[in-house]
Amino acid sequence: MNHSLPVRVYYEDTDLAGIVYYANYLKFIERARTEWVRGLGIDQTRLKAEDGIVFAVRRVEADYLKPGRFDDLLTVVTTLDGVTGARLVLKQDVQRGDEPLFRAVVTIVALSEGGAPARLPAELRRQLESQLSEK
Amino acid sequence: MNHSLPVRVYYEDTDLAGIVYYANYLKFIERARTEWVRGLGIDQTRLKAEDGIVFAVRRVEADYLKPGRFDDLLTVVTTLDGVTGARLVLKQDVQRGDEPLFRAVVTIVALSEGGAPARLPAELRRQLESQLSEK
Amino acid sequence: MNHSLPVRVYYEDTDLAGIVYYANYLKFIERARTEWVRGLGIDQTRLKAEDGIVFAVRRVEADYLKPGRFDDLLTVVTTLDGVTGARLVLKQDVQRGDEPLFRAVVTIVALSEGGAPARLPAELRRQLESQLSEK
Amino acid sequence: MNHSLPVRVYYEDTDLAGIVYYANYLKFIERARTEWVRGLGIDQTRLKAEDGIVFAVRRVEADYLKPGRFDDLLTVVTTLDGVTGARLVLKQDVQRGDEPLFRAVVTIVALSEGGAPARLPAELRRQLESQLSEK
Numbered sequence: 246m247n248h249s250l251p252v253r254v255y256y257e258d259t260d261l262a263g264i265v266y267y268a269n270y271l272k273f274i275e276r277a278r279t280e281w282v283r284g285l286g287i288d289q290t291r292l293k294a295e296d297g298i299v300f301a302v303r304r305v306e307a308d309y310l311k312p313g314r315f316d317d318l319l320t321v322v323t324t325l326d327g328v329t330g331a332r333l334v335l336k337q338d339v340q341r342g343d344e345p346l347f348r349a350v351v352t353i354v355a356l357s358e359g360g361a362p363a364r365l366p367a368e369l370r371r372q373l374e375s376q377l378s379e380k
Numbered sequence: 381m382n383h384s385l386p387v388r389v390y391y392e393d394t395d396l397a398g399i400v401y402y403a404n405y406l407k408f409i410e411r412a413r414t415e416w417v418r419g420l421g422i423d424q425t426r427l428k429a430e431d432g433i434v435f436a437v438r439r440v441e442a443d444y445l446k447p448g449r450f451d452d453l454l455t456v457v458t459t460l461d462g463v464t465g466a467r468l469v470l471k472q473d474v475q476r477g478d479e480p481l482f483r484a485v486v487t488i489v490a491l492s493e494g495g496a497p498a499r500l501p502a503e504l505r506r507q508l509e510s511q512l513s514e515k
Numbered sequence: 516m517n518h519s520l521p522v523r524v525y526y527e528d529t530d531l532a533g534i535v536y537y538a539n540y541l542k543f544i545e546r547a548r549t550e551w552v553r554g555l556g557i558d559q560t561r562l563k564a565e566d567g568i569v570f571a572v573r574r575v576e577a578d579y580l581k582p583g584r585f586d587d588l589l590t591v592v593t594t595l596d597g598v599t600g601a602r603l604v605l606k607q608d609v610q611r612g613d614e615p616l617f618r619a620v621v622t623i624v625a626l627s628e629g630g631a632p633a634r635l636p637a638e639l640r641r642q643l644e645s646q647l648s649e650k
Numbered sequence: 651m652n653h654s655l656p657v658r659v660y661y662e663d664t665d666l667a668g669i670v671y672y673a674n675y676l677k678f679i680e681r682a683r684t685e686w687v688r689g690l691g692i693d694q695t696r697l698k699a700e701d702g703i704v705f706a707v708r709r710v711e712a713d714y715l716k717p718g719r720f721d722d723l724l725t726v727v728t729t730l731d732g733v734t735g736a737r738l739v740l741k742q743d744v745q746r747g748d749e750p751l752f753r754a755v756v757t758i759v760a761l762s763e764g765g766a767p768a769r770l771p772a773e774l775r776r777q778l779e780s781q782l783s784e785k
Contacts (some may be wrong), residue, residue, distance in 0.1 A: 255549055257401060257542045259396035261450050267707045268392065268680070271673035272527045279525055279586075290586070301717075302672045307710045312765070315396050316549075316560070328718070390684055392677045403541035406663045410538070414660055425721070436582075436600045437537045442575045445723075447630070451684075451695070495582070527671060531664035531720050540664065585666050 246376050248323040250277040252339070254313055256352065264312035270347045272326060274337040277321035278351075285372055296366050297358045303332070311346045313339070319346065322340040325376045330364045331355050347355065381511050383419060383458040385412040387474070389448050399447035405482045406440065409472040411488075412456035420507055431501050432493045438467070439487040446481045448474070454481065460511045465499045466490050467509065516573055516646050518554060520547040520594040522609070524583055534582035540617045541575065544607040547591035548621075561588050566636050567628045573602070574622040581616045583609070589616065595646045600634045603643065651781050653689060653728040655682040655704050657744070659718055669717035675752045676710065680741040682726035683756075691779055701771050702753045708737070709757040712765045716751045718744070724751065735769045738778065
């Protein structure tokens, strides 16, 4: 089960090399994670208010394959690759059509509001695991 | 009494036109306001905790005169131009040497944490007014 | 003739005050200008290649009325307010539903690639003026 | 031979979680690379003009250890970890005092202006290798 988000490249995303500035791919894939979570019916605001749980990025491995350019219409493809008690691993690719430009493996952890590692609420974990099994 | 902050232009600040992206001047002048406030001995964190006061930008008038470029060492010059009970007006110029690149008039308001307009604490107002009289 | 662009507020757009960082509204309205220009059938890449013309922001007057927040679905409404030989004036509002959050008057100039003021190509000017008369 | 760059955390760097937004560490370490290259006496503008060589990030492995916060004065510590004919590997840590917040391994490649992999000019390579041997 892949999730796709279209992303248009605007001036703000480019640098003087005429290509997408390298940090901005992390913005693109974070937008996609937000929409993916929303699409699963997970309400991050409620999760924080009721369970005191927030998500944080723990690790990113990112490969820059080809440069994106102004006005490109890119697609962020997000796939859940693993879930454990307190951790998700996502694969996130940024493509221009079928051409891969950027590829990341992102590890997300659940934190209590104090910042300590937290376990995912059981219902949320089941919801996420169903994404895995439907792959 | 002017306050000066040096700002180096990095890749992140430029766009494909090879110049500083227009929104980023607002980042530069916000850095300068933070340092100006710090230089006055005003602790924004304490102001929020003790007086429930935060500052917010209410209006910006910005003129883009010449483009900044990668690797430029710019200076943000900040001058307090007026203080009333709940409002500051600042002039903020971004220069490359003596050459003005960007010029803004920024109106700042004090807000209570709920977002309603708030009066500046008397001591803070005196502190700010002393900046005016020393001009 | 208004042009509307929906803009979702993501983490990248917010700051520690929990609201949209003030410089980011300039990004939102620049995205809207890019889409507005595209919608008019103007190809900025060709304009630069064939006529040596680029657009640059010369002045922004911006009022911050209410804060935007994470996950808000905003709308940027862009209206052409004036065209002269080398200059456009646009009104650009950012709204949450009918509620105005941000309001800007943006002056755009045409520049030759060397950076000198340039006249708009006649066809482009006619195209833009038709937007005015259809208001 | 480590290179250190101080970086102050401003509003622009934070998000609604009250911490440094994760993509912004890539900005911090890119600033440090620019200053490191400048410190070595390498002129990127000349390298591009004379040798047609530009540097591009090919891979980033990033660990987020602890959150940075508004007003923190951070240090980016950059160490050259390897040089081959067309590739540099850098270790870049972001610290608050001695406390590591962020740790990255960054692979940089040299590209010709057309985007093809290019060999580092011999003098540049020697210059870089001297950084290694002095470790």
